[in-house]
Amino acid sequence: MKSRKISRGLRDLLPPELKVRRFMEEKAAALFASYAYEEVMTPTFEYLEVVEMGTGGNIREELFLFMDREGGILSLRPEMTTGIARLAATHLRDAVFPQRLYYLSNSFRYVQPHLAQYREFWQAGIELLGAEGVRADAEVITIAVKALQEMGLDNFKISLNQIAIFNSLLDDSGLNREEKDCIRSLVENKDLVELSRVLESLDIDDELKETIAILPVLHGGIEVLKRLPYVEKNQRALAAVQELREVYETLQLCGVIDHIVVDMGVLRGLDYYTGTVFEGYSPELGYGLLGGGRYDHLLGKFGFPCPATGFALGMDRLALLLKHPALQKAPRYLVGGKDFAAVIARAEELRKQGFAVEIDVEGKSRQELERKLEGRENCITGGLIYV
Numbered sequence: 001m002k003s004r005k006i007s008r009g010l011r012d013l014l015p016p017e018l019k020v021r022r023f024m025e026e027k028a029a030a031l032f033a034s035y036a037y038e039e040v041m042t043p044t045f046e047y048l049e050v051v052e053m054g055t056g057g058n059i060r061e062e063l064f065l066f067m068d069r070e071g072g073i074l075s076l077r078p079e080m081t082t083g084i085a086r087l088a089a090t091h092l093r094d095a096v097f098p099q100r101l102y103y104l105s106n107s108f109r110y111v112q113p114h115l116a117q118y119r120e121f122w123q124a125g126i127e128l129l130g131a132e133g134v135r136a137d138a139e140v141i142t143i144a145v146k147a148l149q150e151m152g153l154d155n156f157k158i159s160l161n162q163i164a165i166f167n168s169l170l171d172d173s174g175l176n177r178e179e180k181d182c183i184r185s186l187v188e189n190k191d192l193v194e195l196s197r198v199l200e201s202l203d204i205d206d207e208l209k210e211t212i213a214i215l216p217v218l219h220g221g222i223e224v225l226k227r228l229p230y231v232e233k234n235q236r237a238l239a240a241v242q243e244l245r246e247v248y249e250t251l252q253l254c255g256v257i258d259h260i261v262v263d264m265g266v267l268r269g270l271d272y273y274t275g276t277v278f279e280g281y282s283p284e285l286g287y288g289l290l291g292g293g294r295y296d297h298l299l300g301k302f303g304f305p306c307p308a309t310g311f312a313l314g315m316d317r318l319a320l321l322l323k324h325p326a327l328q329k330a331p332r333y334l335v336g337g338k339d340f341a342a343v344i345a346r347a348e349e350l351r352k353q354g355f356a357v358e359i360d361v362e363g364k365s366r367q368e369l370e371r372k373l374e375g376r377e378n379c380i381t382g383g384l385i386y387v
C-alpha cells in the first residue's frame, strides 16, 4: 500500500470544515474592511534572521527550519506580525500613516499537537501601524470583540493587561534573564504554588515579591489595579497602570466594556510586545481564541521605527465553537431527466436565481434519483426536479 500518512499536527479539510472556515474568513474580512483595513500577504517562509527579529530566540524550538540552495537558513513563519513589520519597513516607508492592514493566513509551529492546536494553523488578523496611544489600542480591541460577535459568539471575554507593568517590576528585581523567564512562565501558567516557592528563594524586596506573587490572580474589573502595592515605587510601572486605566475607559466609550476583564496574568508568549496586551477566551474552550497587543519597537528593528498594535484570531479554535445559522447556504437542488439539454437548461435557470444545483450526470430514472436522495435531505435541501 502506498503511504497515505501526513505529518503529525497537519490535516486535510473536507467541505463541511472548509465551509465554516470560509464563512469565518468572509465575516472577518468584511469587518476589517469596514474599519478601513486592507489585505496584505507575505511569503510563507522568511529568513530565520527576520523571524527571530520578532520572536526573539525563545521559540526557536518551535520553528520549522530548512535551507535554501545558497545556504541561507529559512523558517516557515510561526506568526504573521513579524512578516508584516518587515513588509512595512520594505514597502511602506513613504506611505501615509497610520496604515491599517489585515491578513488571512496560515502559520507553522512545531508544537505538541492536541485538540485545537495544530502545527499548521490559520489566523485572521489586523495590524494598525503608525499610531501610538490608547485610542489605537482601543480600536483593535473593539474590532477583536466585534469579530467574535460576527462569528456568532456572545459568551466570551477579552483579558486585558499592560506588559510594561510586569516588565518594569521584573527590571527592578535585579534578577538574571533565566530567573526572569522562569517567573514569567509561572505567572502566565498561573502556577501559584511554584511561583511563591521560587519567589521565596530569591533575594528581592518583600513588597515586590508580594506584588509578583498575586499577579496571576489579579483578574476582574479595573479595581484590581488597586491591589499592586509595589507599583507606587516604580515610575514606569505606575505610568503603565495609568495607561491601562485609560485603555479601559476608552473601551467603555467604544461600547465593548462588557466583554473586558483586567487580567494581570496575561503576558503573551512573544517577545515583541511593549504595552497593552490582550487575549480572548470563551468558557466553552480551554484555549485562547485570539491574542494581540502593542509592539512599538518591532518595526524599528527593521530600520523603520514606528509604533504599532494588532491582534490575530485563531481560526482553528474558533471553528470548534461556531454554530452559526448563516452557515445554511441557499437551497440546493438535484435536477435530472431523460432530455439532457432540458436538464442543463433547468439547472442554469435555477443557478441564475442564486440556487446551488447538482445535475444528474449519470442519466438515472426518477425512481433511482428518489432513492438516491433518501438520507440526503440535509444536503439537497431544495429537493429533486425531474424534467
Ligand SMILES: N[C@@H](Cc1c[nH]c[nH+]1)C(=O)O
Pocket: 078, 079, 080, 081, 082, 125, 126, 127, 291, 292, 293, 294, 295, 309, 310, 311, 312
Ligand atoms: N502575531 C500575534 C498576534 C498579534 C498580531 N498583532 C499583534 N499581535 C500572534 O500570533 O499571537
